[in-house]
Amino acid sequence: MIDNIVFGLSQIADIRVILVIALGVAIGVVFGALPGLTATMAVALLAPLTFDMTPLIALPFLVGVYRGGLHGGVITSIMIGVPGTPANVPTVLDGYEMAKQGYPQSALRYALFASVAGALIASILLFTLITPASRLALAFGSPEIFALILFSMTLVTYISGATLAKGLLAAGAGMFLGTIGLDPIVGTPRFTFGVVNLTAGIPIIAMFIGLFAIPELMGFVEQRARQKSGIASDRDEAVRATFSAPDDNILLRDVIRLYWRRILISAGIGSFIGVLPGIGSETSPWLSYAAAKRGKNGANFGKGEPEGVIASEVANDAVVGAAFVPTLAFGIPGDLPLAVMLGALMAQGIRPGPALVRDNPEVLFGIVASVFASSILLYIIVRPLTRYVKKVVEVPTMVLTPIILGLCVAGAFGVNNRPFDLWIMVVFGFIGYAMRKSGIPLAPMVLAFVLSKSFETSFRESMMLERNFSVFATSPFALTMVALSVLVISSSVVMDSRRRSQGKSVAPATAR
Amino acid sequence: MRGPNIKGIRRLFDDRLLGIAGVALGLAILWLLPTAVRASTFLLPGTDFRFIRGDFFPRVVAWGFLVIGAWLLVVEQFRRSRGLPQEPWPVERTTRGELAAAGRFIIGVAIYVLAVNSIGFMVSTAVTYLVLSRWLGASWKVAVATAVLGALTMEVVFSGVLGIPLPGRLIRF
Numbered sequence: 001m002i003d004n005i006v007f008g009l010s011q012i013a014d015i016r017v018i019l020v021i022a023l024g025v026a027i028g029v030v031f032g033a034l035p036g037l038t039a040t041m042a043v044a045l046l047a048p049l050t051f052d053m054t055p056l057i058a059l060p061f062l063v064g065v066y067r068g069g070l071h072g073g074v075i076t077s078i079m080i081g082v083p084g085t086p087a088n089v090p091t092v093l094d095g096y097e098m099a100k101q102g103y104p105q106s107a108l109r110y111a112l113f114a115s116v117a118g119a120l121i122a123s124i125l126l127f128t129l130i131t132p133a134s135r136l137a138l139a140f141g142s143p144e145i146f147a148l149i150l151f152s153m154t155l156v157t158y159i160s161g162a163t164l165a166k167g168l169l170a171a172g173a174g175m176f177l178g179t180i181g182l183d184p185i186v187g188t189p190r191f192t193f194g195v196v197n198l199t200a201g202i203p204i205i206a207m208f209i210g211l212f213a214i215p216e217l218m219g220f221v222e223q224r225a226r227q228k229s230g231i232a233s234d235r236d237e238a239v240r241a242t243f244s245a246p247d248d249n250i251l252l253r254d255v256i257r258l259y260w261r262r263i264l265i266s267a268g269i270g271s272f273i274g275v276l277p278g279i280g281s282e283t284s285p286w287l288s289y290a291a292a293k294r295g296k297n298g299a300n301f302g303k304g305e306p307e308g309v310i311a312s313e314v315a316n317d318a319v320v321g322a323a324f325v326p327t328l329a330f331g332i333p334g335d336l337p338l339a340v341m342l343g344a345l346m347a348q349g350i351r352p353g354p355a356l357v358r359d360n361p362e363v364l365f366g367i368v369a370s371v372f373a374s375s376i377l378l379y380i381i382v383r384p385l386t387r388y389v390k391k392v393v394e395v396p397t398m399v400l401t402p403i404i405l406g407l408c409v410a411g412a413f414g415v416n417n418r419p420f421d422l423w424i425m426v427v428f429g430f431i432g433y434a435m436r437k438s439g440i441p442l443a444p445m446v447l448a449f450v451l452s453k454s455f456e457t458s459f460r461e462s463m464m465l466e467r468n469f470s471v472f473a474t475s476p477f478a479l480t481m482v483a484l485s486v487l488v489i490s491s492s493v494v495m496d497s498r499r500r501s502q503g504k505s506v507a508p509a510t511a512r
Numbered sequence: 513m514r515g516p517n518i519k520g521i522r523r524l525f526d527d528r529l530l531g532i533a534g535v536a537l538g539l540a541i542l543w544l545l546p547t548a549v550r551a552s553t554f555l556l557p558g559t560d561f562r563f564i565r566g567d568f569f570p571r572v573v574a575w576g577f578l579v580i581g582a583w584l585l586v587v588e589q590f591r592r593s594r595g596l597p598q599e600p601w602p603v604e605r606t607t608r609g610e611l612a613a614a615g616r617f618i619i620g621v622a623i624y625v626l627a628v629n630s631i632g633f634m635v636s637t638a639v640t641y642l643v644l645s646r647w648l649g650a651s652w653k654v655a656v657a658t659a660v661l662g663a664l665t666m667e668v669v670f671s672g673v674l675g676i677p678l679p680g681r682l683i684r685f
Contacts, residue, residue, distance in 0.1 A: 165584050169534055172576045176541065179573065183549075183566040190566060191548045214621065218614040222606065224648050225613035398648035399658050402641040405621065406666050409628060409637070414676040422625040422679065430618055437606060438530060456569045463564050 004127040008369030011362050017060050021370055022377045024064020029382060031065075032072015032085070039069025039085060040205075043337040044415075047344040055348045055363050060370035062344055066337045067119065067320060067374040071382065074111045074313060079104060080404070082212045087316045089443050090289040094301060094308030101304050109383075110306045113255045114263065114313035116379045121267035121314075122274065122321030123372035127365075142465070143472050146458035147481035148273075149451050152283040154485040155290045157444045164492045166440045174445035177202055178452025185460050197420040204450070206412040206421035207428045211446065213408045214429025215436050220401045259310050262292055270315035274322025286447065288315030321371045328364055527588040534581025541574035620644070632680030638663035 012018070024046075031042035042065050050058035070085060077088040078095035091111060098107035157167035180191045181201030192198040256263070266288040273284035292311035293301045301308045327338045328345075350360055395403075412425040435442060448455075462471045472478045549567040606614075620640075627636035638659045645655035670676045 165580050165587070166530070168576065168580050169530065169584075172534075172573050172580065173537075176537075176570065176573045176577075179570045185564070186566055188549075188566060190570065191544070193548065214618070218617050221613045221617040221648070222610040225610045226607065228609075396650075398645050398650035398654065401648055402644040402658055403662050405624070405644065406637050406641065406662060409625065410633070410666060410670050410676065410678055413628075413679045414670070417677050417679075419625070419629040419679060422628070426618065426622050426625055429621065433614060433618070440530070459569070460564045 004365060005124075005369075007361070008127060008365035008372070011056060011366035012060055012369045012373055014056075017057060017370075018373065018377070020057055020061040021064040021374050022381065024061040024066075025068035025374055025377050025381055028065040028068020028070070029072040029075075029378075030068075032069040033075040039066050039073065040337045040340060042066075042069045043340045043344075047340055047347075050344055055345075055350060055360075056366050058344060058348060059341070059363065059367050060373070062341050063367060063370040064374045064377070066341065067317075067371070067378055068381075069337070070317065070320060071112070071115050071378055074115065075108065078107045078111060078309075080216060080400075082216055083208075087285050087319070088312075089446060090285045090312035091309055091316070093289070094303070094305045094312075097302065097304035098306070098309070103304070106306070107309055110255060110309045111313045112379065112382055113252050114266075114310040115317040116375045117256070117263045118267050118270055118314035118317035119320055119371060119375035119378075121264070122271050122318040123368060123375065125267075125271050125318075126321045126324065126368050126371070140477075141475070142458040142461035143475050143478040144481075146455065146462055147472060147475075147478035147485075149283070149455045149458065151481040151485045152286060153444065153448055153451065153455075154488045155286060158290070158488050158492055164489070164496055166438075167444045170435070170440050170442070171444035171448040174448025174450075175452050175455070177207075177445075178449045179456070184453045184457045197418060201453075202449075203412075203416055203418075203421045203424055205415045206424040207449070208446070209408045209412045210425040210428025210430075211432035211435075211442055213404060214425065215433040217401050217405055217408075218429070218433050220397045224397065255310070259307060262295070262307055262310055263314050265291060266311045266314035267318040270318025271322040273315070274319035274325070283447070283451070284315040284319045285312040286443075288312060317375075321368070324367060324371065328367065527584050531581045531584030531588065534577045534584060536581075538574045538577030538579075538581060541570055541577065545570060545574070628679045630680065633678035634663050634667045636680070637666060 012021070027046065028039060028042050032039055043062055046065055047062060050061055053061070070087070073083060073085040073088040074091055074095070077083045077091045078099050081092055081096040081099075083089045083092050095107045095111060098104065098110075153171055157164065157171050178201070180198055182188065182199060183190055189199055269288045269291065270284040273287065288311045289301075289308060292298075292307055295307070297305050297307050323338055327342055345363075350363055408425060409422060412421050413419070415421065432442065435445070463469075465471050466474070472482050545567050549570060620643075624636060624640045627639070641662045642655050642659035645658045646652070650658065667678065670678055
C-alpha cells in the first residue's frame with residue numbers, strides 16, 4: 001500500500017498539477033453551489049478544454065472539478081434545502097433543518113469535515129484495495145446488482161418519513177418515469193408517444209430543478225401571501241433574527257472525536273457501494289443514513305441531527321474515490337460524472353480496463369492521488385468560506401427568489417440546450433409542489449427514477465440467465481438482499497397496521 | 513377537504529383521492545402499454561418469456577399502482593368506518609390565498625419560459641426579475657437593481673465566462 005501511495009503522490013508532485021486540482025475544486029464548488037448546476041454538468045462542460053493537456057494535468061483537473069462540484073451541492077442542500085445532486089438529498093433532511101434552526105455554519109462544517117474524511121478514507125482504501133476490490137466487483141453480476149438496488153429503494157421508502165403506501169407510490173412514480181425513453185435492453189422507444197425529445201428519457205437535471213427548486217420558490221411566494229394576510233410575520237425578519245444567533249464553532253478534531261465510529265462505518269458503506277459498477281453515488285448516502293438512523297441518535301434524525309449530515313456526506317464522498325475502481329479497472333462508470341470523465345480519458349488515448357494497471361499505472365495511481373489531494377485542497381479552499389456562505393440565506397426573499405428562478409432556467413436549459421427541458425422543469429415544479437402538499441415524499445421517487453434503468457436492466461439480464469426467479473436464490477448476496485427487502489416491507493406493514501388499529505399515527509411528523 | 517375549525521385548504525389531496533389517483537394511473541399505464549411499448553415486445557421471437565420483454569417492467573409498475581391505490585382506499589375506508597382520527601398531515605396547512613399565490617407563480621414561470629424562448633434570456637429575465645421582486649414586496653429601487661444587475665450578471669457569467677448557451681435567439685446582447 002505504501003508503495004502505491006508513494007507512487008501515486010509522486011505522479012502529482014508538481015506545482016502545476018496541484019494548482020489545476022485547486023482550480024478544478026474552486027470551479028466545481030461554484031458550479032455545485034448554484035442551484036441547478038451539477039458536478040456532471042461542470043465535468044461535461046470543462047472536459048473539452050482538457051483534450052490538449054497531458055493526462056496527468058487534464059485528469060487531476062477534472063477530478064478536482066468533480067470533487068468540488070459534489071461538495072458545492074452540499075451548500076445549496078444546507079442553505080436553501082435544494083440538493084445540488086441526487087446524492088445530496090439525505091443531507092437536506094438534517095442539514096437544512098440545522099440551518100433553519102440557526103446553525104448553517106455548523107451544518108456546512110460538519111458536511112465539509114465529513115466530505116473530506118470520507119474522501120480521504122476512500123482514497124487510502126483505494127490505494128490499498130484497488131486490486132482485490134476489482135476482483136470483488138467483477139464477481140457481482142446482474143442478480144446481485146438488482147438485489148442491492150431493490151434493498152436501497154426499500155430502505156429509502158421506509159425512511160422517507162411518510163406512510164409506506166405513499167413511499168411506495170412515490171417510488172412507483174419514479175420507476176415509471178424512468179421507463180420513459182428507450183428500452184435499456186432492446187433500444188426501442190417506450191411511452192414517448194412520438195415526442196423525439198423524450199427518446200433519451202426525461203431530462204434528469206430539468207426534472208430535479210423542477211422537483212426541488214421550483215416548489216421551494218413557491219414556498220417563498222406562499223410565505224409572502226401569508227405575511228400579507230397577517231397570518232405570519234416577515235420571513236426575512238425571522239431569518240435575520242435566527243441567523244444573528246451565535247453559531248457553533250465546530251472544529252475538525254471535535255467531529256473526529258465525537259463521530260469517528262460513524263465516519264468509519266459510513267466510509268465503509270460508501271467505499272463498498274462505490275466499487276460496485278453502475279450503482280453510483282445515489283445509493284450509498286441513503287444506506288449510510290439508514291444505518292446511522294438505527295443508532296442512539298436515531299430519534300433526532302430529520303430534526304437537525306449532525307450525525308445525519310455526517311453519515312450522508314461521508315458515504316457520498318467515499319463513493320467518489322471508490323467509484324473510480326469500476327471506471328478505471330473495467331471501463332464501467334461508477335457514476336454519471338465519471339462517465340463523462342471516462343470519455344475524457346479515452347480522448348487522451350488511454351483505454352480504461354484491466355490493462356490500465358499494467359500499461360498506464362502512472363495515470364491510474366495519479367488519479368487516485370488526485371482524489372486524495374483534492375480532498376485536502378477542498379478543505380483548504382472551502383473551510384474559510386463557510387462563515388460567509390451563510391450570508392446566502394440572509395439575502396431577502398424578494399431578491400433571492402428571482403435570482404434562483406433565473407438560475408433554474410439557465411441550469412435547466414444549459415445541459416441539452418432545448419426549450420423542451422424548460423417545460424419539463426415547469427411540469428415537475430408543479431408535480432413537486434403537489435407532492436409536498438400531499439405528504440408524498442420526493443426521495444423515493446428521485447432514487448427510483450435515477451436507478452430505474454439499472455434496476456430494470458439488471459432484473460431482465462438476471463432473468464435471461466436462468467429464465468426463472470431462482471436466479472436470485474443462487475447468489476447468497478442477492479438472496480440476503482431480497483430477504484432483507486421483504487423483511488423491511490413486511491415489518492413496516494405490520495407496524496403500520498398495529499398502530500392504525502390502536503388509533504395512533506403511522507406517519508412521522510416530517511416528510512420531504 | 514377543509515378541516516372543521518380551519519380556514520383554508522387542509523390537504524391538497526386526501527388518502528382517498530391519492531388512492532383513486534394510484535388506481536387510475538395503474539389502469540392508464542395498462543391501457544397504454546400495447547401502443548406505447550410496441551416493438552420491444554417482439555424481443556426473442558418464438559418465446560413467450562414475458563419477464564424479459566420491454567413491457568414487463570412498466571406492467572409491474574402499473575400493477576403496483578393499482579395495489580397501492582386500492583390499499584390506500586381500503587385503509588381510508590377502514591379508518592372512517594372505525595371513526596379513527598385522521599392522520600396528522602406532515603405538511604403545514606395551506607390557505608386559499610397561499611395556494612392562489614403559488615398558482616400565479618407557476619403560471620408566471622410558464623410565461624417566463626415562453627418569453628425566454630421567444631425574446632431571449634436577458635430581456636425576459638430582467639422583466640421577470642422586476643415583476644417578481646415588486647410582487648414580493650421590493651421597492652422600485654431594489655426591484656430595478658435586481659432586474660438589471662441580476663440579468664446582466666447571469667448573461668455575463670453563463671454566456672461570457674462559462675460558455676453555457678442561454679435560451680432565445682431573437683434579442684441577444
